[in-house]
Amino acid sequence: MDQISLCVMTRELCHQLYQGWENDPAIYMDMGLFSPYRYSKEAVDRYFDAKQTPDRVLFAILKDGAPVGELQLKQIDREKRECALSVHMQNDGVKGRGYGTQAERLALRYAFDVLDMAAVNADTVIKNTRSQHILEKLGFQHVRDEGDFRYYRRRRE
Numbered sequence: 089m090d091q092i093s094l095c096v097m098t099r100e101l102c103h104q105l106y107q108g109w110e111n112d113p114a115i116y117m118d119m120g121l122f123s124p125y126r127y128s129k130e131a132v133d134r135y136f137d138a139k140q141t142p143d144r145v146l147f148a149i150l151k152d153g154a155p156v157g158e159l160q161l162k163q164i165d166r167e168k169r170e171c172a173l174s175v176h177m178q179n180d181g182v183k184g185r186g187y188g189t190q191a192e193r194l195a196l197r198y199a200f201d202v203l204d205m206a207a208v209n210a211d212t213v214i215k216n217t218r219s220q221h222i223l224e225k226l227g228f229q230h231v232r233d234e235g236d237f238r239y240y241r242r243r244r245e
């Protein structure tokens with residue numbers, strides 16, 4: 089299988105990523121909120137700047153040196169030793185090839201081994217069965233459903 093890697097997102101990678109970005113309807117419970125993505129240099133600069141916070145690591149998912157997705161470890165709480173994971177591949181052309189699963193596996197290793205977290209949380213909209221399948225495969229436990237969301241938690245082994 090093709091290998092991917094995670095690296096901390098740079099501004100340049102972020103622009104490369106979003107130049108080829110497609111929004112995915114799977115993450116919208118209310119499809120009235122969905123619209124196709126349009127690249128804007130200013131919007132990506134604002135997005136990148138907004139993600140530079142001490143409670144977050146924004147990663148690029150790289151394949152052959154090019155970004156094919158982004159993954160965040162966010163809400164990093166160093167006292168409680170927990171954080172939350174979110175992931176989104178760049179477009180349909182790079183989905184369904186095992187990259188998302190590999191990226192989440194690498195992120196768990198980073199959260200436990202580098203950040204010394206005791207648990208990683210994740211949530212998906214109820215209809216996003218693809219994301220739920222991957223989380224369950226990687227050992228996340230279904231914690232609860234609330235409103236449109238299904239909540240998961242993965243404890244360190």
Ligand SMILES: CC(C)(COP(=O)(O)OP(=O)(O)OC[C@H]1O[C@@H](n2cnc3c(N)ncnc32)[C@H](O)[C@@H]1OP(=O)(O)O)[C@@H](O)C(=O)NCCC(=O)NCCS
Binds near residue numbers: 112216217219221
């Ligand atoms: C979710 C996402 C990150 C997964 O990445 P990916 O590279 O497409 O996924 P993979 O190819 O690694 O794995 C897909 C798995 O889901 C399974 N799958 C595909 N469609 C499915 C569906 N509708 N229901 C259940 N499982 C499904 C595949 O069979 C595969 O599992 P397997 O390896 O056990 O056969 C990616 O699809 C994405 O960016 N989606 C849009 C954003 C999103 O949903 N993010 C998560 C929000 S919490």
